[in-house]
Amino acid sequence: MSSRAAAKTKPTDQQADRPARLLAWYDRHRRRLPWRAEAGERADPYRVWLSEIMLQQTTVRAVGPYFEKFLSRWPDVTALGRASLDDVLRMWAGLGYYSRARNLHACAVVVLNNHDGVFPDTEDGLRALPGIGPYTAAAIAAIAFDRRTMPVDGNIERVVTRLYAIEAALPQAKPLIKEMAATLLGPSRAGDKNSRAGDSAQALMDLGATICTPKKPACALCPLNDDCAGHARGDQETFPRKAPKKSGTLRRGAAFVVTRGAELLVRSRPDKGLLGGMTEVPGSQWLAGQADAAALAEAPELKGVTRWHRKSGVVTHVFTHFPLELVVYTANVPPRTRAPDGMRWVPVATLDGEAFPNVMRKAIAHGLDL
DNA sequence: GAGCCGTGGAA
DNA sequence: TTTCCAAGGCT
Numbered sequence: 001m002s003s004r005a006a007a008k009t010k011p012t013d014q015q016a017d018r019p020a021r022l023l024a025w026y027d028r029h030r031r032r033l034p035w036r037a038e039a040g041e042r043a044d045p046y047r048v049w050l051s052e053i054m055l056q057q058t059t060v061r062a063v064g065p066y067f068e069k070f071l072s073r074w075p076d077v078t079a080l081g082r083a084s085l086d087d088v089l090r091m092w093a094g095l096g097y098y099s100r101a102r103n104l105h106a107c108a109v110v111v112l113n114n115h116d117g118v119f120p121d122t123e124d125g126l127r128a129l130p131g132i133g134p135y136t137a138a139a140i141a142a143i144a145f146d147r148r149t150m151p152v153d154g155n156i157e158r159v160v161t162r163l164y165a166i167e168a169a170l171p172q173a174k175p176l177i178k179e180m181a182a183t184l185l186g187p188s189r190a191g192d193k194n195s196r197a198g199d200s201a202q203a204l205m206d207l208g209a210t211i212c213t214p215k216k217p218a219c220a221l222c223p224l225n226d227d228c229a230g231h232a233r234g235d236q237e238t239f240p241r242k243a244p245k246k247s248g249t250l251r252r253g254a255a256f257v258v259t260r261g262a263e264l265l266v267r268s269r270p271d272k273g274l275l276g277g278m279t280e281v282p283g284s285q286w287l288a289g290q291a292d293a294a295a296l297a298e299a300p301e302l303k304g305v306t307r308w309h310r311k312s313g314v315v316t317h318v319f320t321h322f323p324l325e326l327v328v329y330t331a332n333v334p335p336r337t338r339a340p341d342g343m344r345w346v347p348v349a350t351l352d353g354e355a356f357p358n359v360m361r362k363a364i365a366h367g368l369d370l
Numbered sequence: 371g372a373g374c375c376g377t378g379g380a381a
Numbered sequence: 382t383t384t385c386c387a388a389g390g391c392t
Contacts, residue, residue, distance in 0.1 A: 052388065052389095053388095053389095054388090055387080056387090056388065056389045056390075057375090057376085057377095057386085057387055057388085057389055058376090058377080058378095058387060058388080058389095059377090059378075059379075059386090059388095060387085061379080062378065062379090062387085063388090094377080095377075096376030096377045096378090097375055097376055097389085097390090098375080098376080099374095099375065099390075099391075100375095103390080131389095131390070131391090132390085133389060133390045134390090135389060136388085136389075136390080139388070153387090153389075154386080154387065154388070154389085155387090156388090171371080171372090201388095202388095205388060208388090209387090209388085214385080214386070214387095215380090215385090273374085273375085274374080274375070274376095275375085275376085276375090317377095318376090318377090319374095319375075319376065319377095320373095320375055320376065320377095321374060321375075357376070357377090358376070358377065358378090359376085
């Protein structure tokens, strides 16, 4: 009898077997990652938390060096809780989604001050912390504390919607996906714990990252291929279904790269919103439908600046919800020229250590011909 | 619920 | 070149 026929006659057995097949696959093919414990060992909650925050909407490759830098400088949550937000933002610069860095620091402070430096070991307790939403709470609870819960990230959404050929589109399908994902947890043993829930979750993530990929999934290598509804239909790549998204309107603005010898004029952005708390060079507003030259009216007022030099070309950058074009104006002012209110001079030699988002690094490089 | 919030790599 | 998207959370 073929496995296909078996699946038809005994679908219940086939599905009941999935958690075990998934874990067997994981034991053979799991990825070795810096924040992961060795097989059978309990993971360090601090490392799990730090990695989960960094991995939100960010690739494993991009996170690697940042994770090592943070762990080396702040080995535990107590050390991180005692660090300054500015130091954390500087260390985070370049990784994107900067509210994560602010919430990371805020979370460490709460754990240090309100939880004696020990992470809560329940999903609800974790969920209450800054920067920890439904996914991250479930992931930490399962991976670090072996709570029997299945986090649902982009990988698991993809695997599950293919496995069950779920037609409903995201984000409406999330509750259904969560429900179906939980069927891939192994049976509970000893109540809430010792179910290998963390391994089940990481198995699904690894499967999504290495086999059940967004494009051209390697179904032949998948431990669940013989009862995957998407694979049986042949349209597995079309899952998950999602509503089309709209691209933003182009915005334009100006950046002012002002040097005083070997120093650069900078300021800090407001704490919240786009690039919140990060460092920038002075600039105009970024507006849709604005002509390049109009932004010059918003140049900082500096004694000694008789005229601005407009660099040829534009700096382009694409944010999640809009593309941006910046024109760059430069000026060099005499020694001891005062920085305008709210601005400061920093040595060009130490720019790498500043909390510049990438768009600012581009603008500065353009202005300084780096 | 839908919009906001970065960056870099792959196709 | 353009598009997609990668271990989401906040408002």
